Amino acid sequence: MNIGNLLSEIKGRASLSKTLVMEEGESDEEFVFREYKVARRSKVLFIAGFVALFMVLLGYKITLGEYDIGFVEVYETLWKHITGTIDPNSKIELMNDNVVWDQRLPRVLTAIVVGVGLAAAGAAMQSMMKNPLADPYTTGISSGALFGATLAMTLGLYIVSGYYGRVLNAFVFALVPALFIITLSKWKKPSPAMMILVGIAIMYIFNAFQSYMMLRADPNAAASVYTWSVGSIGMTTWEQIPIIGIISLLGFAALFIMTRTLNALNSGDAYAKSLGINVDRVRIVCLIIISVIAAGIVSFTGIIGFIGLVSPHIARIFVGSDNRILLPASALLGACMMLICDIVSFLIIGATLQIGIVTAMIGGPIFMLILIAQQKEVW
Amino acid sequence: MTVKIEAKGLGLGYGDIRIWNDLNLEIAEPGLVGILGPNGVGKSTFMYALNKILEPTEGTVYLGGQDIRYMDYKDVAKTVAYVPQQSNETFAMSVLDTVLMGRYPISGFTTSEEDVKVAIRCLKMMNLTDLAMRNFNELSAGQHQKVMIARGLAQEPQILMLDEPTSNLDIYHQVYVMKLLRDIAKEQGIIVLVICHDLNVASRFADRLILLSNGAIVADGTSKEVITAENIKNVYGMDAEVVESDGRPYIIYHVDESVRMGESPAYEKKEVP
Numbered sequence: 001m002n003i004g005n006l007l008s009e010i011k012g013r014a015s016l017s018k019t020l021v022m023e024e025g026e027s028d029e030e031f032v033f034r035e036y037k038v039a040r041r042s043k044v045l046f047i048a049g050f051v052a053l054f055m056v057l058l059g060y061k062i063t064l065g066e067y068d069i070g071f072v073e074v075y076e077t078l079w080k081h082i083t084g085t086i087d088p089n090s091k092i093e094l095m096n097d098n099v100v101w102d103q104r105l106p107r108v109l110t111a112i113v114v115g116v117g118l119a120a121a122g123a124a125m126q127s128m129m130k131n132p133l134a135d136p137y138t139t140g141i142s143s144g145a146l147f148g149a150t151l152a153m154t155l156g157l158y159i160v161s162g163y164y165g166r167v168l169n170a171f172v173f174a175l176v177p178a179l180f181i182i183t184l185s186k187w188k189k190p191s192p193a194m195m196i197l198v199g200i201a202i203m204y205i206f207n208a209f210q211s212y213m214m215l216r217a218d219p220n221a222a223a224s225v226y227t228w229s230v231g232s233i234g235m236t237t238w239e240q241i242p243i244i245g246i247i248s249l250l251g252f253a254a255l256f257i258m259t260r261t262l263n264a265l266n267s268g269d270a271y272a273k274s275l276g277i278n279v280d281r282v283r284i285v286c287l288i289i290i291s292v293i294a295a296g297i298v299s300f301t302g303i304i305g306f307i308g309l310v311s312p313h314i315a316r317i318f319v320g321s322d323n324r325i326l327l328p329a330s331a332l333l334g335a336c337m338m339l340i341c342d343i344v345s346f347l348i349i350g351a352t353l354q355i356g357i358v359t360a361m362i363g364g365p366i367f368m369l370i371l372i373a374q375q376k377e378v379w
Numbered sequence: 380m381t382v383k384i385e386a387k388g389l390g391l392g393y394g395d396i397r398i399w400n401d402l403n404l405e406i407a408e409p410g411l412v413g414i415l416g417p418n419g420v421g422k423s424t425f426m427y428a429l430n431k432i433l434e435p436t437e438g439t440v441y442l443g444g445q446d447i448r449y450m451d452y453k454d455v456a457k458t459v460a461y462v463p464q465q466s467n468e469t470f471a472m473s474v475l476d477t478v479l480m481g482r483y484p485i486s487g488f489t490t491s492e493e494d495v496k497v498a499i500r501c502l503k504m505m506n507l508t509d510l511a512m513r514n515f516n517e518l519s520a521g522q523h524q525k526v527m528i529a530r531g532l533a534q535e536p537q538i539l540m541l542d543e544p545t546s547n548l549d550i551y552h553q554v555y556v557m558k559l560l561r562d563i564a565k566e567q568g569i570i571v572l573v574i575c576h577d578l579n580v581a582s583r584f585a586d587r588l589i590l591l592s593n594g595a596i597v598a599d600g601t602s603k604e605v606i607t608a609e610n611i612k613n614v615y616g617m618d619a620e621v622v623e624s625d626g627r628p629y630i631i632y633h634v635d636e637s638v639r640m641g642e643s644p645a646y647e648k649k650e651v652p
Binding site for chain 1: 459461481483488499512534
């Protein structure tokens, strides 16, 4: 059985509505209504499945490391820390708490919020631009953010000085490709392919300036910027996590509110307008939210590719294209994929490699497999 | 109550290209109104203006006496439903979910049971309940068209506008759809505006026909007043015989050497008045 058939089989078996039979005395309408309810329920079950997978991966990831700690102990420790019931006289409990909460959780939480933010941004962007290849990376938004943050880190050029100067720099430069896309879509009515090609061109331009700055910068600064820029989740601290978490989760919430509108945009601008949607305004708001998410993530973790692109496509196979379900499913899958990549890098390489490298190594082949195996009906 | 459509001094275009200048039209009576005219004459553009999809360059449209410029997009959508010529879905949903999209202006964030029931009723009208849970992309062009009509009906509008709703349908479904639209217009007392290229189908079912050509309304009235050999010759450049059946005019085309690509009056570049 090839992968395409396997995906269809999984989808078919999981879609409970396909096994329904019309009952005696049931009208066409009643049967369809029952089918619809069962189909909705099966999608909710998929989300529940993703939550379960997420919980397993989260616990398992925290067990990995020099210090030995079991899966159940991880959750016990987390629970005790949250409820403030760690026994101060128990050396094991204190040690477990230190390892789980202080040493391993920041990395894991960063992976989760980054996965949620990037996948939600990717799903929203694909619907908004009617393009299966759209995500913050392929549209140049992440590269703009990276350029802005690098300006601050190598040349000390801040729009506003201070702790958040790097984030603001990233946001302002992330807006450059976003504004370019908005202007282009209003002025030229570009095809989906043209939009992505323009995004890739912007990405190359920013990358060129980024490389130039790195070459001109002090070698030590350039080395640290390079390590950060290829996607790193190991450098975030407990002080930074609330910031990146708020940006990512609020961004997700804002996009989730727009999901019904995104469904309509997927049917084309003219039809969306006929439904009472101010298409231009929605697109601007959506791109600003995506730019904030990309800027927040990039300025703390560098560029992490493929999560925003791949997660929505995998989620779409299981829950369909209704953004009200697709967005949370993609976000959960994004978090799971980040955890899987981090786990795989630890298990295979034995060390925690820059996550951006691993997501590309794993995400690239997965994306190719999906593209090759994909059957038309999934999109 | 019927929501009246009025276009006053309407100017429409795309950039430097002028499609309409000073177009004046009133549709006040409920019924099926057919918009006829050659390709590229601006029928869809005119529909876009009635729906606030396209902003006029001059003049305005009044819906139920209200100037559309001062109406919120959402209020326009609660009054007018639009069924596009072609489906344009990138990430297709199920057929039922696609029809449920028509409930957007009416319902909230979540889909209510009432929404689902209305959508299923509209699918039933189009004889599509068997396909309700299928993916929209798996359907044929004709089935797409029927789903889009069901989606327009699910919006429960006071004015329903359809851009060539029968172009991909077989003759049975062409007749079925036009009859359904005429009955809906009659029963609900609404205006159903249909762009149609099949003059005989339009003549058979429409209560009023509006024939457009080169930036002007050439004829406006009953099918007997609009479907005449002279109008067909002037607008399409075709010799046609008009015969009558069931009190409606029908045309029989005379296809001979005189029909050559590029020789229709529709190709004549006239100054838009």
